[in-house]
Every structure is written in structure tokens, then in C-alpha cells.
Amino acid sequence: xxxxxxxxxxxxxxxxxxxxxxxxxxxxxxxxxxxxxxxxxxxxxxxxxxxxxxxxxxxxxxxxxxxxxxxxxxxxxxxxxxxxxxxxxxxxxxxxxxxxxxxxxxxxxxxxxxxxxxxxxxxxxxxxxxxxxxxxxxxxxxxxxxxxxxxxxxxxxxxxxxxxxxxxxxxxxxxxxxxxxxxxxxxxxxxxxxxxxxxxxxxxxxxxxxxxxxxxxxxxxxxxxxxxxxxxxxxxxxxxxxxxxxxxxxxxxxxxxxxxxxxxxxxxxxxxxxxxxxxxxxxxxxxxxxxxxxxxxxxxxxxxxxxxxxxxxxxxxxxxxxxxxxxxxxxxxxxxxxxxxxxxxxxxxxxxxxxxxxxxxxxxxxxxxxxxxxxx
Numbered sequence: 001x002x003x004x005x006x007x008x009x010x011x012x013x014x015x016x017x018x019x020x021x022x023x024x025x026x027x028x029x030x031x032x033x034x035x036x037x038x039x040x041x042x043x044x045x046x047x048x049x050x051x052x053x054x055x056x057x058x059x060x061x062x063x064x065x066x067x068x069x070x071x072x073x074x075x076x077x078x079x080x081x082x083x084x085x086x087x088x089x090x091x092x093x094x095x096x097x098x099x100x101x102x103x104x105x106x107x108x109x110x111x112x113x114x115x116x117x118x119x120x121x122x123x124x125x126x127x128x129x130x131x132x133x134x135x136x137x138x139x140x141x142x143x144x145x146x147x148x149x150x151x152x153x154x155x156x157x158x159x160x161x162x163x164x165x166x167x168x169x170x171x172x173x174x175x176x177x178x179x180x181x182x183x184x185x186x187x188x189x190x191x192x193x194x195x196x197x198x199x200x201x202x203x204x205x206x207x208x209x210x211x212x213x214x215x216x217x218x219x220x221x222x223x224x225x226x227x228x229x230x231x232x233x234x235x236x237x238x239x240x241x242x243x244x245x246x247x248x249x250x251x252x253x254x255x256x257x258x259x260x261x262x263x264x265x266x267x268x269x270x271x272x273x274x275x276x277x278x279x280x281x282x283x284x285x286x287x288x289x290x291x292x293x294x295x296x297x298x299x300x301x302x303x304x305x306x307x308x309x310x311x312x313x314x315x316x317x318x319x320x321x322x323x324x325x326x327x328x329x330x331x332x333x334x335x336x337x338x339x340x341x342x343x344x345x346x347x348x349x350x351x352x353x354x355x356x357x358x359x360x361x362x363x364x365x366x367x368x369x370x371x372x373x374x375x376x
Contacts, residue, residue: 007221011229019233026199030241033191037245041184041253048134052098053077054089061109067146071102076138093125100124100135173341184249185340186309189333191245192268193275194300196238200279201292203230204371209288223375227368231276238272239265258343267335267353274328274360277367284374303329328363331356 019026055071057064072079080098089101103121111118122139124132174181221229243265249255257264278299286292306313306324313324324330331352338344338352346353 004222004225008225008229008232011221011226012232015230015233026237028195030237030244033188033195033241034244034248036191037184037187037248038252040187041180041249048131049075050078051076051100051131051135052080053100053102053135054080054092054098055102055104056084056086056089057081057104058106059104059108063109063112064104067104067142070142070146071139074138074142076134089123093123096125096127098125099128099131100139102139178254180253181255181341184253184255185336186307186333188242188245188249189329189336190300190304190307190309192238192242192272193303193329193332194296195241196234196272196275197279197282197296197300198293199237200231200234200276201282201286201296202289203234203280204283204375205286205289205292208286223372224368226375227280227371231280234276234279235269235272238276239269242268242272255340257340259339259345263345264336264339267332267339267356270356270360271328271332271335274356274363277360277363280371281367284371303327306330307333309333325355326359328356328359331359 053071055068057068068079068081071077086103089098089103092098093101101123103123105119105121108118108120120143122136124136126132246257246264250257279296282292282295282299286295304310306320306327307329308324313321313330316324334352335349335356338349342348
């Protein structure tokens, strides 16, 4: 047994020596994922401002100027008011130069003072759906407030006269509704999967491409020792990558770690084992590193669709919801968000933890047998 451990140790040291000369791969794992998180977190943690919006004011009254001033005070828009016709608006929308256009009709002020029904025309650039949605929400809020003021004025009432039921709002887990608290943990989970998959997938495919796999197989090492020896660097660098990215989202973007950090690390290790098993199967299946890289991309993008990051799994057809239950990344993101944001423990997360452990055992057993058979 001690002889076997000594051989595994020697093989692992050999892998680290090889990685030192082929430094770009561990550098990509440790730095690439952290830089991706930094950019995603920076982009999503900032409020959306300076959206290009034009206003065609056909009324040019005190009421229309007050409305335009209210739009400027939101700091959401970069307004341009000096337009004279619809052709100019259409040209700006066609060229993608603006996110929206607000058209104030010539009878806007008259409708307000004569108890009429004033209307505003809002044109949105649907090709930029996120920006258009923010424009719509902001203008809907302003017009709703304006409509309430007009109604009270026509009824001759003060806003305090209608004071009554007011809902008490409390946001759990993400008090500021920061988008970064949603996106950065998800990106962390996905980057961890991609990097471990890629690192594991290149272990044997690199040996095949360099023609050194046959030399390795004729050594006194058993297939199990070769697998363990090559897996140890993947596990160590993968866990180091996870710790670096976790520290980055915590200190740079104030993502809390409300639950047990040791529990999170243990479950991250289990998830790393499961993903590494998939990567090793890809590695022995591929004839070269290019094939391994393409297979990793396919597997990663398929898993991405079932994590719930891009679209809620609950909104998918029932068959796809069942498929999501056998994707380790789906359960991992639920565990990561549960521990980090909610402070949940095993009493809450046990269904996802149980699923992750079972998937890890199934994938690990299958990959071990498949890889050993392929090497032998």
C-alpha cells in the first residue's frame, strides 16, 4: 500500500512539474475565472444610467416641460429633446442609437386642464430588451405618479386625505436587490465547472496528442494509480480556484457568506469530484486536446441551460425539469446560493445535497470504471 501511495505521489509531482512548464493552463484556471467574475460583477453591480432616449415635445407647454424635467431627474436617461418629426425618431431607432422615444402630443396640456384623457406615446427599441425594460419601468412609474397627482387635483383632494392602507415591504436575503448578488454566485458556479471540466479533459488527451500515453502505460503504475495521480492536481487547483473566486465575490461585491463555510467547502469538493469524473471520461474519449475542448464546451453549455441561471427551471416543460435533476450544476447552484445568501444548512438543503452526492457517486463510479477500461 505504501509503495502504491509513493507511486501516486511521484506521479502527482510529475504532473505539477509539467504544469510549471505548461503554465498557461493553471494560470487560466486561477486567473481567468477570477477576471471573468470581476467583469461580470462590475457590470451587474452598477445601476443602469444614461440610457439614450429622445423626446418629441409637440406641446411645448409648462406641463410637457415639467414631465421632461421629471425624466431628467431620474438619472436613468440621457435625454435629447430637440426633435421635430417622426422620421428622425425612426432613423435613430433603426440605427440603434436610442433605446426609446417619448412622443408628447400637441394637446397634452389641454387634456390635463380640461379633465380629458392625456396620452403619451412610448416607442421602445426591443432589440435591446434589457435597456428597453428599464426605460419602460421608469416611465411607467413616473406616469403612474403623474396620473395620481392629476386625479387628486381633479377631485380637489390632498394626498394625505387618501392615506390608508400601505404595504410593509421587506426583502429577504438581498435587501438592496443587487443584481450582483444573483449573477456572481451563478457565474462562480459556472466558471468552476468550465475550468475543472477543461483541466480534467486535457489530462489524458494531452498525453495522447504528445504521444506519451503509451510510455506511461508501460510503467509499473496501475491504471488506478495513474487516474488518482493525475486527478490530485485537478482537485487541488480546482479547490484553490473556488476559494479565490469565493473570496473575490465576497470582498469585491459584498456577497455574504451567511451559512457554514466548512460545509460549503465540503460540498464544493464533492461537486469538484463529480465534474472531474465527467472531464476524465471526455479526456480518454478524445483523441486530442482540440476534441476535448469542443466536448467540454458542449457539455458546459448544456449544463448552463439547466442551472436556472438563464431561465428558471420551474418554467421549463416537465420533461426538461426531470433532466435538470440529473445535472450536478443545477443542485450546486442551489446549494451555493442557499448557503451564501440564505444561510441555509443541511436541514433545508438536504434534497440538493443528497442529489449531488448520489450524482457524484454514480458519475465517479462510472468514470473510474470507464477510464480504467480505456487505459487497460
